Amino acid sequence: MSRPDYDVAIVGGGVVGAALAALLVRQARIDPQRVLLVERELEDGGTIAPPAVDAPFDLRVWALSQASRNVLRAAGAYDLLDSARVQPYEAMRVWHEGSTAESRDALRFEAAAVGAVDLGVIVENRAVQAALLSGCIAAGVVPQRDTLVSLTQSAAAVQLQLQSRQCTAALLIGADGAASRVRQLAGITSTERSYGQQAIVANLQCELPHQQTAWQVFLDTGPLALLPLPGNHCSLVWSMIDARVPQLLELSADEFSAALTRASGGVLGRLQLTSARAHFPLRRLSAQRYVAGRCVLVGDAAHVIHPLAGQGVNQGLLDAAALCDAVAQRPPQEDVGALRLLRRYERGRRSGNALVGGLMDALDHLLSRPPDMAGRLAREGMSVVARSALLRQWFARQAMGTAGEAPAAARGVFS
Numbered sequence: 001m002s003r004p005d006y007d008v009a010i011v012g013g014g015v016v017g018a019a020l021a022a023l024l025v026r027q028a029r030i031d032p033q034r035v036l037l038v039e040r041e042l043e044d045g046g047t048i049a050p051p052a053v054d055a056p057f058d059l060r061v062w063a064l065s066q067a068s069r070n071v072l073r074a075a076g077a078y079d080l081l082d083s084a085r086v087q088p089y090e091a092m093r094v095w096h097e098g099s100t101a102e103s104r105d106a107l108r109f110e111a112a113a114v115g116a117v118d119l120g121v122i123v124e125n126r127a128v129q130a131a132l133l134s135g136c137i138a139a140g141v142v143p144q145r146d147t148l149v150s151l152t153q154s155a156a157a158v159q160l161q162l163q164s165r166q167c168t169a170a171l172l173i174g175a176d177g178a179a180s181r182v183r184q185l186a187g188i189t190s191t192e193r194s195y196g197q198q199a200i201v202a203n204l205q206c207e208l209p210h211q212q213t214a215w216q217v218f219l220d221t222g223p224l225a226l227l228p229l230p231g232n233h234c235s236l237v238w239s240m241i242d243a244r245v246p247q248l249l250e251l252s253a254d255e256f257s258a259a260l261t262r263a264s265g266g267v268l269g270r271l272q273l274t275s276a277r278a279h280f281p282l283r284r285l286s287a288q289r290y291v292a293g294r295c296v297l298v299g300d301a302a303h304v305i306h307p308l309a310g311q312g313v314n315q316g317l318l319d320a321a322a323l324c325d326a327v328a329q330r331p332p333q334e335d336v337g338a339l340r341l342l343r344r345y346e347r348g349r350r351s352g353n354a355l356v357g358g359l360m361d362a363l364d365h366l367l368s369r370p371p372d373m374a375g376r377l378a379r380e381g382m383s384v385v386a387r388s389a390l391l392r393q394w395f396a397r398q399a400m401g402t403a404g405e406a407p408a409a410a411r412g413v414f415s
């Protein structure tokens with residue numbers, strides 16, 4: 001049997017796939033010539049342009065944990081970000097519409113309480129993806145603009161049918177998002193359900209300083225988050241029950257701003273819309289398994305969760321770092337697509353991802369609806385956490401992604 005064309009082929013050059021390509025070369029010492037990264041939406045030169053210095057902020061921004069920032073550093077991408085467009089956040093404030101952000105029942109998580117400078121950073125998806133693709137090129141992997149059409153597996157390799165050509169790889173990684181073609185073609189089933197909500201995202205100017213704090217209020221119609229951006233701007237993620245979304249989108253900019261100011265309880269004073277509004281249907285998706293033969297899933301291809309705690313990309317980057325660890329720790333000469341190795345990755349990540357997804361579901365279910373017995377108990381639970389310094393520290397460490405066992409790159413251990 002001849003050697004496959006590549007050791008590793010990654011389909012999807014979003015944040016998770018691009019991070020993984022760079023990590024495999026830089027951390028797991030895979031020969032860059034033996035790594036194929038395929039992304040269907042690339043510009044010439046195998047990358048995408050980062051946002052221009054004076055461009056308004058993108059609508060798609062992420063709250064990246066400290067662990068994710070470490071992964072970006074390990075991938076050689078963090079220092080490529082324009083620091084003027086990166087906003088650290090030092091605290092989180094979470095409350096229910098039945099109380100206020102200042103009440104004793106509101107949750108306050110502060111970096112200083114766990115001896116850290118910040119909990120993470122808010123950054124644009126496009127900026128992170130551009131930096132990671134440049135990190136890949138610097139590591140010797142030039143991303144290819146192409147689309148996976150079909151695949152067949154044999155005992156020794158996966159054969160990929162791309163739009164422009166065919167090739168083989170010892171390991172195929174599906175980093176191709178929620179509608180993953182790799183997942184479908186590998187025969188991995190998934191469970192999926194709608195939250196019955198959509199996220200309205202937009203950028204805003206705030207009347208009061210955001211205090212480098214991420215603000216989130218649980219309304220009966222869904223959670224509303226205000227993430228700090230440079231200057232006195234915020235990114236809005238307003239999760240809203242489906243039925244109310246058309247009504248909110250039809251409001252004029254001034255009417256929408258006024259509705260938003262009311263819904264946020266005026267916590268940052270008057271809010272003024274400064275961008276278009278986009279909306280995304282929210283759903284939960286869990287792949288029944290992450291591995292099928294020589295195919296493995298990472299990121300949204302494996303799990304999609306509610307964005308209420310901004311953990312989707314963070315979980316995906318932990319997948320990338322964990323799969324990189326499994327590859328790096330294999331015995332010399334072991335096949336990079338060996339089932340044993342892939343199962344180790346799956347065991348390490350599947351339960352943790354399910355736990356985070358389940359926690360997001362529970363928070364949304366209990367706190368985003370009119371108060372019944374369970375809802376009242378959840379609010380009681382929130383006020384117990386609010387009053388316990390130890391519990392608050394525990395949650396702050398979770399938000400930073402530094403709690404428990406984390407893969408090497410996420411801990412800042414770079415080889």
Ligand SMILES: Cc1cc2nc3c(=O)[nH]c(=O)nc-3n(C[C@H](O)[C@H](O)[C@H](O)COP(=O)(O)OP(=O)(O)OC[C@H]3O[C@@H](n4cnc5c(N)ncnc54)[C@H](O)[C@@H]3O)c2cc1C
Nearest residue numbers: 012014016040063147148176177299300310311312313314
């Ligand atoms: C409103 C909202 C707010 C969110 N906020 C946060 C947040 O604050 N923090 C956070 O951590 N997460 C957040 N998330 C979650 C986050 O969007 C996802 O978890 C993240 O984008 C997943 O990254 P990924 O690389 O796995 O997939 P994607 O970003 O979907 O990337 C997949 C890539 O694969 C490519 N592709 C797909 N099919 C093919 C094919 N056949 N051939 C070639 N290429 C292909 C696509 O072009 C794409 O570039 C939010 C989600 C929503 C909806």
